[in-house]
Amino acid sequence: MLAAGWQLGREFDRSRELRADVNRSYEARSQVQSVFSLIQDAETGQRGYLVTGDPAFLAPYRAALARYPGRLATLRELLAEDPEQLARAETLARGADAKLVEMERVLRPAMAGDLASARSMVAEGSGLRLMDSLRVTVDALVQGEAEALQARVAEEQARSAAAGRAILSLLVLLGAAIFLSALLFIRHVQGRRGLQNRLEVVAARQQAILDSTTDAIITLNRSGSIESINLAGERMFGWSADQLARRDLATLLQLDGQDERPFARRLLGDDGEGEVGAAREMTGRRQDGSTFPVEASFSAMRLPGESRIVAMVRDISERRRVAKLKEEFVSTVSHELRTPLTSIAGSLGLVAGGAAGELPDKARRLVTIALTNAQRLVRLINDILDIEKMESGKARFELRPVILPEVAARSVDGIRGYADGFGVRVELVTDGSAPVVRGDADRLVQVVTNLLSNAVKFSPRDGVVALDVRSAGGSARLSVRDQGPGIPEAFRTRIFGKFAQADGSDTRQKGGTGLGLAIAREIVERHGGRLWFETPESGGALFHMDLPKVGEHTAGLEPGVRLLVIEDEVVTAAALREVLEDEGFIVDITETLSDAEQALRRTEYACIVTDLRLPDGDGLAFIRRVRGGEDGPQTPVIVVSGDAARRREQSRSLALDITAWIGKPVDPVRLKDAVLSALEADGGKPLILHVDDDRDMLQITAAALAGCGEVVSVESLAEARSAVRRRRPDVAVLDIGLSDGSGLDLLPELRSPGEGVPVVVFTAQEVEPALQAQVDAVLAKSRNSLTSLARIVRQLARDGRASAPRARDTAA
Amino acid sequence: MSRLSVLYADDEPDIREVATFALELDPEIAVTAVEDGAAALAALDAGLVPDVILLDVMMPGMDGPATLTRLRERPAHERTPVVFITARAQAHEQERFRSLGAVGVITKPFDPMTLAGRLRELLDA
Numbered sequence: 056m057l058a059a060g061w062q063l064g065r066e067f068d069r070s071r072e073l074r075a076d077v078n079r080s081y082e083a084r085s086q087v088q089s090v091f092s093l094i095q096d097a098e099t100g101q102r103g104y105l106v107t108g109d110p111a112f113l114a115p116y117r118a119a120l121a122r123y124p125g126r127l128a129t130l131r132e133l134l135a136e137d138p139e140q141l142a143r144a145e146t147l148a149r150g151a152d153a154k155l156v157e158m159e160r161v162l163r164p165a166m167a168g169d170l171a172s173a174r175s176m177v178a179e180g181s182g183l184r185l186m187d188s189l190r191v192t193v194d195a196l197v198q199g200e201a202e203a204l205q206a207r208v209a210e211e212q213a214r215s216a217a218a219g220r221a222i223l224s225l226l227v228l229l230g231a232a233i234f235l236s237a238l239l240f241i242r243h244v245q246g247r248r249g250l251q252n253r254l255e256v257v258a259a260r261q262q263a264i265l266d267s268t269t270d271a272i273i274t275l276n277r278s279g280s281i282e283s284i285n286l287a288g289e290r291m292f293g294w295s296a297d298q299l300a301r302r303d304l305a306t307l308l309q310l311d312g313q314d315e316r317p318f319a320r321r322l323l324g325d326d327g328e329g330e331v332g333a334a335r336e337m338t339g340r341r342q343d344g345s346t347f348p349v350e351a352s353f354s355a356m357r358l359p360g361e362s363r364i365v366a367m368v369r370d371i372s373e374r375r376r377v378a379k380l381k382e383e384f385v386s387t388v389s390h391e392l393r394t395p396l397t398s399i400a401g402s403l404g405l406v407a408g409g410a411a412g413e414l415p416d417k418a419r420r421l422v423t424i425a426l427t428n429a430q431r432l433v434r435l436i437n438d439i440l441d442i443e444k445m446e447s448g449k450a451r452f453e454l455r456p457v458i459l460p461e462v463a464a465r466s467v468d469g470i471r472g473y474a475d476g477f478g479v480r481v482e483l484v485t486d487g488s489a490p491v492v493r494g495d496a497d498r499l500v501q502v503v504t505n506l507l508s509n510a511v512k513f514s515p516r517d518g519v520v521a522l523d524v525r526s527a528g529g530s531a532r533l534s535v536r537d538q539g540p541g542i543p544e545a546f547r548t549r550i551f552g553k554f555a556q557a558d559g560s561d562t563r564q565k566g567g568t569g570l571g572l573a574i575a576r577e578i579v580e581r582h583g584g585r586l587w588f589e590t591p592e593s594g595g596a597l598f599h600m601d602l603p604k605v606g607e608h609t610a611g612l613e614p615g616v617r618l619l620v621i622e623d624e625v626v627t628a629a630a631l632r633e634v635l636e637d638e639g640f641i642v643d644i645t646e647t648l649s650d651a652e653q654a655l656r657r658t659e660y661a662c663i664v665t666d667l668r669l670p671d672g673d674g675l676a677f678i679r680r681v682r683g684g685e686d687g688p689q690t691p692v693i694v695v696s697g698d699a700a701r702r703r704e705q706s707r708s709l710a711l712d713i714t715a716w717i718g719k720p721v722d723p724v725r726l727k728d729a730v731l732s733a734l735e736a737d738g739g740k741p742l743i744l745h746v747d748d749d750r751d752m753l754q755i756t757a758a759a760l761a762g763c764g765e766v767v768s769v770e771s772l773a774e775a776r777s778a779v780r781r782r783r784p785d786v787a788v789l790d791i792g793l794s795d796g797s798g799l800d801l802l803p804e805l806r807s808p809g810e811g812v813p814v815v816v817f818t819a820q821e822v823e824p825a826l827q828a829q830v831d832a833v834l835a836k837s838r839n840s841l842t843s844l845a846r847i848v849r850q851l852a853r854d855g856r857a858s859a860p861r862a863r864d865t866a867a
Numbered sequence: 868m869s870r871l872s873v874l875y876a877d878d879e880p881d882i883r884e885v886a887t888f889a890l891e892l893d894p895e896i897a898v899t900a901v902e903d904g905a906a907a908l909a910a911l912d913a914g915l916v917p918d919v920i921l922l923d924v925m926m927p928g929m930d931g932p933a934t935l936t937r938l939r940e941r942p943a944h945e946r947t948p949v950v951f952i953t954a955r956a957q958a959h960e961q962e963r964f965r966s967l968g969a970v971g972v973i974t975k976p977f978d979p980m981t982l983a984g985r986l987r988e989l990l991d992a
Contacts (some may be wrong), residue, residue: 369974386955389954389955390925390954390955393954393975394879394882394954394974394975395881396976397879397882397885397954397975397976397977398881398882398885398952399976400884400976400979401885401886401889401976401977401979402881402885402979404889404978404979404980405888405889405979405980407894408979408980410888410889410892410980429976433976548985739946
């Protein structure tokens with residue numbers, strides 16, 4: 056385009072120049088003619104005068120002479136650019152000048168009156184010759200000018216044609232370019248239109264989806280202002296989308312109050328960016344101010360360069376109403392069905408029990424059938440209520456440390472009569488470990504009883520049901536195995552379902568409700584455990600209940616001072632054991648820190664002897680971790696390391712209270728001294744005697760007091776007496792109502808040798824004020840938590856030691 | 868076995884009869900059965916001095932807990948042990964009844980052959 060324009064411009068300039076050249080050429084020619092005609096005019100005037108003698112003829116002659124120099128100058132100017140023509144013009148000027156001089160010369164005698172000599176001078180013919188040569192010069196000038204012009208025009212035409220071709224090709228190129236651009240543009244427009252159509256379809260579809268949900272969908276910016284809300288949202292809250300634009304979300308939802316975090320973090324959680332938030336129940340507020348329950352979930356919506364929050368809000372008024380109805384219904388059923396059943400089962404029980412007199416055998420048989428089924432109906436109602444409670448989350452579990460083998464033992468005791476009825480023997484097997492789990496003992500007994508009753512039901516007569524309890528790493532497993540027909544393949548997938556029974560007829564045969572395993576599984580899962588089964592090749596069914604283990608019960612451990620040695624080199628470990636056992640300690644050895652950690656959870660150790668470099672970590676880091684905060688066990692630690700001196704320096708900043716650093720190979724005397732002095736420094740743990748006839752209570756209390764000292768738990772007065780004789784406690788915790796007397800009967804023994812053992816009465820019974828004066832503290836079981844008991848015991852143990860250090864191990 | 872005088876209120880006549888029968892299987896137990904809380908209070912006003920009061924929880928008019936509250940307002944019966952008998956078997960409900968001041972809760976349906984023993988157990992505990 057530019058090239059063509061430039062070319063065209065140049066062409067215009069050229070033709071303008073050409074026109075100027077042509078004009079100049081014609082002007083030059085006319086000036087030549089004009090100069091020549093001035094000379095002719097002058098000659099004519101002069102001849103006229105010479106012929107007539109009339110001076111009037113001299114006027115045109117003079118006029119022509121006057122104009123001549125101007126014309127000549129103009130001509131010179133016009134021809135200035137053409138040297139050849141300029142030379143010709145000079146020739147013309149010289150010729151003209153000569154002619155003018157000739158004419159003056161002729162005129163001079165005529166003016167003096169001598170016309171004849173003037174005429175003879177003319178007749179000489181020099182004037183004519185001069186004129187002829189002038190005419191030749193004029194013709195040459197005109198001819199030259201014409202030729203120059205012609206050449207100029209021809210040259211210009213040739214150039215013009217070339218330029219025209221160039222412009223033409225440029226224009227063709229330009230046309231092609233324009234065509235191409237047009238084509239591309241059209242395509243682009245078409246593409247855009249297609250994309251736009253698709254976008255519109257997608258947008259319309261999404262809008263339709265948004266508008267057809269029954270949940271409110273609200274988009275918010277990160278500070279909580281509403282940006283959009285769908286149709287359902289408008290309906291739910293009674294606001295229009297326009298009214299809500301840029302209002303705070305608090306207009307619609309009552310947000311939890313005092314949280315300093317930015318809005319987006321509060322909704323999405325500190326690290327919950329992009330995660331779909333869990334639904335939470337909140338309160339919604341309509342435009343008219345009324346409120347209603349909602350379930351809302353929030354998630355982040357990432358857009359290029361920004362992010363939004365999407366809130367999904369569901370009105371749960373109806374769900375709440377239904378839940379309430381269900382609850383009321385269940386409660387009604389519970390009461391209304393139980394009331395007649397109470398009469399039925401009660402009456403039948405009395406009759407069958409012979410309370411109304413002896414029955415004939417046939418009548419007794421019939422009454423027993425009626426009673427059995429009335430009882431089954433009661434079980435069914437109980438199970439339905441149970442599962443309902445469980446599913447609605449209303450079941451309350453009292454989680455406490457529970458010793459699993461005891462749950463097993465209780466369950467076996469409970470089922471024995473039932474099993475006898477089937478002629479089945481139930482055997483309890485344990486591997487000697489006593490895993491402790493956190494759980495609701497009654498609920499766990501319910502689970503195990505259910506497993507056992509199923510096992511008994513499906514066992515052949517004279518069969519054996521084996522129940523065993525084991526520890527497996529971090530979990531405790533209770534398994535029930537029977538010798539029955541096993542679980543039919545087709546039934547395996549729905550065995551834990553509600554009203555699930557392998558065969559419809561089983562219900563009648565076996566007397567179950569079909570809810571037992573569903574309930575059992577719920578209970579186990581609420582304990583963070585798993586209920587599952589295997590089908591052993593040897594036949595029968597094998598159910599497992601796995602629960603997270605929180606510890607190991609140690610009541611069965613031999614008495615004595617236990618030490619924990621953490622050492623992975625077998626030779627060193629054996630050497631340490633030998634040295635320490637020689638001193639009368641009980642030594643447990645672990646090769647790894649993780650085993651050590653478990654051992655520490657299970658057992659109280661008087662002292663830890665540890666290597667530093669162990670397969671799964673560093674001994675010092677481990678000690679620091681185990682000791683935890685101030686409440687952590689402050690068991691004395693002795694380090695045994697080949698690198699003891701250096702590590703000791705390094706560890707100064709850790710402020711770990713290490714009793715002794717011993718290098719390797721270990722010097723037995725140093726080790727013995729270190730352990731003995733460690734135990735001395737610790738002063739041994741205070742010995743706490745707890746007497747209570749409730750075994751569960753003993754366990755819970757022992758767990759609560761573990762941080763205060765060594766707890767000796769006994770169930771009777773007699774055991775308590777022998778325990779006191781064996782080793783004098785630092786603090787005694789007594790229950791009053793014991794099977795063989797009152798805990799207070801111990802007081803004389805505890806007070807006797809001149810120095811009193813502090814006594815805490817921990818009982819559910821009322822204590823006479825007079826008695827209260829005799830003891831150090833009275834705590835009612837129902838009103839005082841175990842933590843306050845622990846606090847008091849710790850205080851008493853410390854005070855007792857400070858004031859009157861008493862001899863320990865009086866029995867020794 | 869000591870003699871035990873029981874005042875028992877229950878609005879269900881059948882259950883009342885069965886429970887009375889079951890309790891009196893123990894020859895040392897004498898039961899005075901009435902149909903609701905108001906009747907129980909009336910019996911006390913009439914001079915009955917029971918060793919234990921057995922109250923159904925759900926009764927028309929004055930229910931078990933309301934009756935217990937009234938009893939505790941009377942100096943003469945402030946310390947008479949009360950046992951609830953109820954079809955509401957849920958643990959937290961039983962907990963609530965105990966917290967009202969009952970010495971125990973017997974759930975319906977009960978085993979008639981051991982009912983008397985169960986009552987004595989609760990009183991001894």
